[in-house]
Amino acid sequence: MSRIDDTLDPALRSWVDSANRADTDFPIQNLPFGRFRRAGGDWRLGVAIGDQILDLQAAGLVESADMNRLMGQPAQVRRALRAALSEGLRAGSTQAATWRDALVSQAAVEMGLPCTIGDYTDFYTSIHHATTVGRQFRPDNPLLPNYKWVPIGYHGRASSIGVSGQHFHRPWGQTRPATAPEGSAPNFGPSRRLDYELELGIFMGQPNALGEPVSVEQAEEHVFGLSLFNDWSARDIQGWEYQPLGPFLAKNFASTVSPWIVTLDALAPFRLPFRRPEGDPAPLPYLDSSANRDQGAIDITLEVWLQTAAMREAGHAGDRLSTSNYADAYWTVAQLVAHHTVNGCNLQSGDLLGSGTLSGPKPEQGGSLLELSQGGKQALTLSNGEQRSFLEDGDTVILKAYCERAGARRIGFGECRGTVLPARDLGR
Amino acid sequence: MSRIDDTLDPALRSWVDSANRADTDFPIQNLPFGRFRRAGGDWRLGVAIGDQILDLQAAGLVESADMNRLMGQPAQVRRALRAALSEGLRAGSTQAATWRDALVSQAAVEMGLPCTIGDYTDFYTSIHHATTVGRQFRPDNPLLPNYKWVPIGYHGRASSIGVSGQHFHRPWGQTRPATAPEGSAPNFGPSRRLDYELELGIFMGQPNALGEPVSVEQAEEHVFGLSLFNDWSARDIQGWEYQPLGPFLAKNFASTVSPWIVTLDALAPFRLPFRRPEGDPAPLPYLDSSANRDQGAIDITLEVWLQTAAMREAGHAGDRLSTSNYADAYWTVAQLVAHHTVNGCNLQSGDLLGSGTLSGPKPEQGGSLLELSQGGKQALTLSNGEQRSFLEDGDTVILKAYCERAGARRIGFGECRGTVLPARDLGR
Numbered sequence: 001m002s003r004i005d006d007t008l009d010p011a012l013r014s015w016v017d018s019a020n021r022a023d024t025d026f027p028i029q030n031l032p033f034g035r036f037r038r039a040g041g042d043w044r045l046g047v048a049i050g051d052q053i054l055d056l057q058a059a060g061l062v063e064s065a066d067m068n069r070l071m072g073q074p075a076q077v078r079r080a081l082r083a084a085l086s087e088g089l090r091a092g093s094t095q096a097a098t099w100r101d102a103l104v105s106q107a108a109v110e111m112g113l114p115c116t117i118g119d120y121t122d123f124y125t126s127i128h129h130a131t132t133v134g135r136q137f138r139p140d141n142p143l144l145p146n147y148k149w150v151p152i153g154y155h156g157r158a159s160s161i162g163v164s165g166q167h168f169h170r171p172w173g174q175t176r177p178a179t180a181p182e183g184s185a186p187n188f189g190p191s192r193r194l195d196y197e198l199e200l201g202i203f204m205g206q207p208n209a210l211g212e213p214v215s216v217e218q219a220e221e222h223v224f225g226l227s228l229f230n231d232w233s234a235r236d237i238q239g240w241e242y243q244p245l246g247p248f249l250a251k252n253f254a255s256t257v258s259p260w261i262v263t264l265d266a267l268a269p270f271r272l273p274f275r276r277p278e279g280d281p282a283p284l285p286y287l288d289s290s291a292n293r294d295q296g297a298i299d300i301t302l303e304v305w306l307q308t309a310a311m312r313e314a315g316h317a318g319d320r321l322s323t324s325n326y327a328d329a330y331w332t333v334a335q336l337v338a339h340h341t342v343n344g345c346n347l348q349s350g351d352l353l354g355s356g357t358l359s360g361p362k363p364e365q366g367g368s369l370l371e372l373s374q375g376g377k378q379a380l381t382l383s384n385g386e387q388r389s390f391l392e393d394g395d396t397v398i399l400k401a402y403c404e405r406a407g408a409r410r411i412g413f414g415e416c417r418g419t420v421l422p423a424r425d426l427g428r
Numbered sequence: 429m430s431r432i433d434d435t436l437d438p439a440l441r442s443w444v445d446s447a448n449r450a451d452t453d454f455p456i457q458n459l460p461f462g463r464f465r466r467a468g469g470d471w472r473l474g475v476a477i478g479d480q481i482l483d484l485q486a487a488g489l490v491e492s493a494d495m496n497r498l499m500g501q502p503a504q505v506r507r508a509l510r511a512a513l514s515e516g517l518r519a520g521s522t523q524a525a526t527w528r529d530a531l532v533s534q535a536a537v538e539m540g541l542p543c544t545i546g547d548y549t550d551f552y553t554s555i556h557h558a559t560t561v562g563r564q565f566r567p568d569n570p571l572l573p574n575y576k577w578v579p580i581g582y583h584g585r586a587s588s589i590g591v592s593g594q595h596f597h598r599p600w601g602q603t604r605p606a607t608a609p610e611g612s613a614p615n616f617g618p619s620r621r622l623d624y625e626l627e628l629g630i631f632m633g634q635p636n637a638l639g640e641p642v643s644v645e646q647a648e649e650h651v652f653g654l655s656l657f658n659d660w661s662a663r664d665i666q667g668w669e670y671q672p673l674g675p676f677l678a679k680n681f682a683s684t685v686s687p688w689i690v691t692l693d694a695l696a697p698f699r700l701p702f703r704r705p706e707g708d709p710a711p712l713p714y715l716d717s718s719a720n721r722d723q724g725a726i727d728i729t730l731e732v733w734l735q736t737a738a739m740r741e742a743g744h745a746g747d748r749l750s751t752s753n754y755a756d757a758y759w760t761v762a763q764l765v766a767h768h769t770v771n772g773c774n775l776q777s778g779d780l781l782g783s784g785t786l787s788g789p790k791p792e793q794g795g796s797l798l799e800l801s802q803g804g805k806q807a808l809t810l811s812n813g814e815q816r817s818f819l820e821d822g823d824t825v826i827l828k829a830y831c832e833r834a835g836a837r838r839i840g841f842g843e844c845r846g847t848v849l850p851a852r853d854l855g856r
Contacts (some may be wrong), residue, residue, distance in 0.1 A: 246674020
């Protein structure tokens with residue numbers, strides 16, 4: 001499942017100096033993939049190294065800028081590319097002479113969506129999020145009976161997914177009338193309960209054919225890597241529309257992904273046993289394997305930061321609203337893939353699975369304002385005195401993630417950043 | 429909104445003889461678009477005319493086989509192409525001399541998916557379907573309070589959509605334990621309540637940018653055309669998984685679309701006023717327009733046919749299970765587009781909107797077996813004595829649709845055909 005090889009040796013150093021700084025997200029042990037372009041240039045594939053990008057085409061490592069094609073290769077092809085990157089970027093490598101010209105500063109380019117996202121599925125893997133949100137709707141019965149058996153998921157909208165830096169207008173929509181006789185007209189206007197969701201994105205690699213499930217044992221071989229993901233949500237629109245077929249306009253106006261895909265290979269040192277709480281049922285056999293029990297979880301620390309317009313004007317980088325960890329998820333990456341395909345559904349290269357909001361067990365670890373403000377009842381006071389129950393126009397939300405442990409090099413995910421613009425004037 | 433021009437003149441005849449037969453689905457007034465290939469050949473764009481296809485590239489009308497690009501053109505470009513096709517295919521046209529070599533028999537080619545489907549959304553526009561199905565879950569409260577205000581929809585899976593002729597394996601999945609103490613393990617096995625759904629597919633044409641809603645007045649200018657659509661459903665998987673985020677594995681193992689997209693231009697003679705039942709609320713302003721009231725509905729007769737394996741062996745074409753009409757839908761095409769985009773969601777060329785199951789007001793007009801068999805409680809007896817509550821292995825479901833009225837030429841949609849294969853042996 002996850003293997004430690006010499007690309008993960010914490011002693012490795014790169015001839016790209018910035019990759020050797022202790023605080024970089026992108027040391028030589030990481031090597032995440034992304035798509036970038038210089039001003040006026042075409043999209044290119046690249047790998048982040050320190051504060052630079054290695055242009056994979058210029059380095060002679062790929063032939064085209066088609067990330068989906070690269071993602072669709074068997075895992076061993078991807079690993080061979082990773083090994084070549086690690087060798088060539090190592091301090092002392094003779095590649096430095098030629099590859100140095102294939103470097104471009106991250107500050108000098110625009111990052112794009114890492115690939116074409118055919119289909120996007122969002123899961124609901126945090127039992128803490130499901131319980132807290134469920135309690136707001138069903139105080140006596142927060143967790144539905146299927147939760148501990150079914151990795152609950154639903155299809156999302158791929159077309160409105162943007163890359164970090166995305167700005168989007170506050171969405172309009174119908175919301176439930178607050179006080180009105182049964183059957184009276186809903187409200188229509190800009191959402192007043194706009195929220196973020198702290199998620200990881202799982203990008204699919206090698207595809208499976210329609211009708212051919214991927215076993216839980218094989219699942220991770222079909223995963224290209226992970227990114228940060230913010231599934232912006234309009235809670236008031238959601239509350240009125242979601243019965244009986246699930247969220248729709250409450251979610252599909254925008255979602256934001258970070259530009260760098262961190263491979264599972266890079267995350268191998270941070271795997272943890274996957275354990276369910278005492279007394280919870282074991283997963284059904286198609287969702288269970290010894291490798292999944294031994295190291296199905298991943299120790300990734302996640303953070304949400306909020307920078308309001310006032311903070312931005314004051315040169316303030318923002319407040320950290322919460323911290324949580326992916327190891328607290330109730331379902332693993334392998335289980336999501338096995339479940340998604342058990343009915344024969346085909347996952348294609350570049351497809352995106354959202355983890356669902358990753359909230360931790362403590363109230364302050366909520367991965368959304370809905371949780372942190374207790375459904376809007378308890379506003380958060382920010383460091384500059386501002387208050388927030390939900391997002392205001394001009395707010396920028398920044399997601400961050402990293403892996404750290406003794407004996408391994410720190411691996412970071414970069415940032416996933418998005419900003420709320422005022423609602424459009426629809427002239428109605 | 430819909431305009432009658434001389435391409436719709438019922439007196440028009442073609443130099444392609446088979447297009448002049450009274451029973452053809454594809455007279456010169458129709459001119460639907462599709463994608464085909466000859467044995468060993470590349471995909472090409474074509475227009476159905478009688479039992480032939482006009483190869484649009486060979487006829488010099490398009491440069492590439494990229495249907496999405498054609499779909500993305502402004503409506504006036506599409507209409508100019510339609511006018512050129514109508515002129516050139518008319519009896520007496522001098523184009524016959526050159527275009528005759530651009531014809532290929534439909535029997536000689538393979539039809540493909542008409543375009544690349546980026547995102548697929550399924551709506552729930554039949555109030556009769558929503559009420560009947562709702563009654564099975566909530567006898568006292570079948571229709572939820574949002575139904576008459578919100579065109580309910582959700583995102584579906586694009587990757588598993590296939591074209592007419594699709595064969596798929598009966599899906600495996602978790603289902604609710606029938607009789608068991610609270611919290612006991614669900615069943616896991618092949619679905620036993622496999623069903624079809626009779627729908628129309630709405631293919632999007634000219635896209636809207638993210639953040640820029642399409643008004644109900646402009647909505648139809650963004651629609652390329654309609655097809656038949658079968659959204660296969662595993663009712664037992666759906667019943668266990670769908671709370672709280674909607675259907676997922678119950679639907680995404682396969683969906684089948686017919687190969688020909690009938691343009692709204694061809695359907696102009698069959699428009700009807702859109703009327704709500706007495707006492708029902710008027711749509712909110714963003715879902716209302718005088719054109720939508722005057723001619724928002726479309727008079728399309730829909731049929732479901734079932735051919736069992738035994739019928740196929742006996743050379744029997746199948747039984748007609750039900751008939752309904754798209755004019756009975758509670759929301760129009762324009763309303764679906766306006767609603768889908770009101771929050772800024774971007775619809776791209778080739779995106780597919782499903783109408784939802786199109787059931788009529790009478791019990792025998794149910795667009796699914798779930799309805800016709802009353803949730804499986806009342807099996808249907810077929811003409812050869814077989815019985816069906818849900819689909820059996822080897823069953824072929826055939827959807828058909830056509831428009832007919834005095835003073836207009838009949839327009840057909842062709843067929844949407846799909847066959848259930850036995851569940852795979854998953855070795856568990």
